[in-house]
Amino acid sequence: MEYQFRAIEKKWQAIWNEQKAYQVSNVSDKPKFYVLDMFPYPSGAGLHVGHPLGYIASDIYSRFKRLKGFNVLHPMGYDAFGLPAEQYAIEHGVHPLKSTHGNIDNFRKQLDNIGFSYDWDREVRTCDASYYKWTQWIFLQLFNSYFDRSSAKAKNISELVSIFETEGNGNNLCPSDAHLKFTAADWKAFSEKEQQDILMQYRLAFCGYGEVNWCEALGTVLANDEVINGFSERGGHPVEKKRLRQWYLRITEYADRLLTGLDTIQFSDAMKEMQSNWIGKSYGAEIDFAIHNYEGALKVYTTRPDTVFGVDFMVVAPEHALIEKITPDTHKTVVAEYIAYVKSRSERERIAEKKITGCFTGAYVVNPFNQKLIPIWISEYVLAGYGTGAIMAVPCGDDRDFKFAQHFNIPITNIIGDAFDGIEANPTKEAILTNSDFLNGIVQKDAIAIVNEKIVALGIGQSKVNFRMRDAAFSRQRYWGEPFPIKWINGIAYPLSENELPLLLPEVDNYSPGPDGQGPLANIESWVAENYETNTMPGYAGSSWYFLRYMDPHNMGAFCDRKVSDYWNQVDLYIGGTEHAVGHLLYSRLWTKVLFDLGHIGFDEPFKKLLNQGMIQGSSRFVYRQRGTHVYVSASLIGNYEVDQLHVDVNMVDGLELDTAAFKKWKPDFANAEFILEEGKYICGVEVEKMSKSKFNTVNPDDLVERYGADTFRMYEMFLGPVEQSKPWDTKGIEGVHRFLKKFWRMFFDEMKGKVWVDEPATAAELKILHKAIKKIEEDTERYSFNTAVSTFMICINELYDLGCHKKEVLSQVLILLTPYAPHFAEELWKVLGNEGLVINATYPFFEAKYVLETSKEYPISINGKVRTNIAMAFDATEAQVHEIVLGSEAVQKWIEGKEIKKLIFVKGKMVNIVL
């Protein structure tokens, strides 16, 4: 009987499905375990081999935990709102819901092919009204909350209103505007609009103004992705910054908790560092510099108040509000030109650009400590959104300031003596200050507190903690997203009540943008007539809480029953890519904290353990067409021709050799192609790139499953290397894994003899191999080292095969071990051996040390660190015995030969090293 993988896989998938083998209950005596994948965006291109990497890993772990006796929640769903579906709609007029559903069906078919153990009864789709009803509901929780700084948690905004009514806002300073002060009497005197405007500045979801990438020609807002060097990706039209009304989440209020919460969860150190760098907590001071000949001050934020005597110029962001007011007529033209230039550039370009740009405003500030006049410059390296949008530049201590000063020939004051060499800035805090008046002779880090005291005494500033993180922009001028449950009446935002949810996304005639930078919803008369908000929520809205909905997906009365979320609690293992480090992973932590504060769930971190899967890259292949001809030149010959490089479908290339016949048939353009070959072959060029349909480097898992089976595919994806590591896809090695399964199969059935497995007691040698494998595979799976687990399976089967072992007792145990990796294969042979029930519900083998005991070890003997020989010695040999045996050995004597032994190092169970 041959290994007919496709028949076996289809058969067991049908049986599991029929028996609802993967349905999981919210009630169980077993301990719970929650394994979650980052749900996919269902793109039109379908799954490529990169997607399932994490899904296979999580499936293996889920099945493993299940065999170990856990009640495992392992759900899947779709992050279904998003820009690509909307663009497809604009171009083809197909409703995003329709294309999205089509894509989801395709994804589902592809996922099913691979044999995952998802409980599909719990599937969620963020674009379903039954789902986004609760996204809207959570938005309302955010809208109706403020962050109480004294208890560091979210509370209902009504509590704030009663505080305002009794004591004003003296104890609850406004997070948006620290200068806003009012008494209880003031509050009562305010109009409704005034009151609501103030409350808006406290809400966790609030409306404000922000800058977006605006493309006049397209009449729409663009994502950073859609902007290339200041021009739109589509059409190449100019893009500039525009201020629009935007919704935000007040994530900055949670900055400290998001930071300290990292200590309670198992993310990689790298991931934690990325998040804390993103949050960017810094301690510094705000200082007001009086502006020369102008009524007012320039407020700067600095982490180095100690360097205040080294300030040689000020730099303000191009968006800074003061620029217009302080620029004298003499400089207006240059300043306007510079600002126009900056406007055309994305923030990314502004930060990344090595080129130094800037211009002098013609205005000056006065240094409050020595009355020196300091010029005010504008430059794009200062960002409006961070600190106060203005800095004091100290060229001797800051690299960017130094380069700026050099570039514009601004004289540099040295306040750190020998520590500054005039060639590059020295950012030390350890130098002794000079040229610094009352700070002379003081070490910089000690001077910080002194200056802070002084600026407070002078009434020109205060010490301040700052965060690099900004509030999260939460609105998009798009169609395909959740509508805000908000009505605008007379400039006041009124939330819908809970029973008005969901606010359904209306039908539109076309998906083009609305007027004045508004989204498509602004084109709908009935919508506008109802005064509904015309923005929609961003992609991350639905993904910020989906892990909660899986727990209780059909609940019509709540986003998730509290009892149910108490049972499942945190996600025990979350698998996904690092590309979500500072987006999704931060937002879902925020939402969890808010829901916790408001008492809706009982935990304030969503993910207990995060495993980052690496990205599978594509390995692109190229052909080289001689310019203006139909002649294609093999890779190593292109030096002799003028050629254009074209992507060619990797599936038409065997290794590097192009299937020229398939190529000619690929596209009409290539039908009459001619080839210049090398050694009779056309050799393609290679590059590693992101896997993408447009680069023709995608490999479809369906094809591989068809050719080798799901079990082979699953094991091969794991065998490729550590899950956490990125690597280019190469189908070549898949044969090896397939051979392994065929070999394993032959331990049950021989081509000639038929059934060969037997029900006989196992020998000590066989049990030793089995238990070695149990230990290693269990440990490897537990620590997510799936690649080494696969090779352990190979070793185990090779060894059993060599012993001619066909025994049910041994094979049954190996099959259970194999179940998480190759479930169909294991299930089939489990049945063949006549075992009871399904192997997916079996009990994981128990490792027993007694079977693998060793009495001696082959020690490597090195001399001066180089291994020269091996000597077998008893495990319990004493150090003295070891000395005697080693030194008595002929091989060792040959190397020592007359030399003096300085030292003999013996590490029990490891090695011996002789130092001469």
Next chain:
RNA sequence: GCCUAGAUGGCGGAAUUGGUAGACGCGCUAGACUCAAAAUCUGGUUAUCGCAAGGUAGUGGGGGUUCGAUUCCCCCUCUGGGCACCA
């Protein structure tokens, strides 16, 4: 530019806590079986010198710590991911 991860044979990778570098697999190669092919099995496969025994070098490059470094420290190069409206 900033943050972050990584670099080991022809290739994917292994070496879990500083202790035999190259497990396992691919590829290549020789052989067995076969009319032949496929499949399968057996052997070899880091480089270099050597008939061999064996020697020497070797984990991106350069330095260091150590009896001993792929592993720890410093400097450099290259590559992947992220940088706030892609998901």
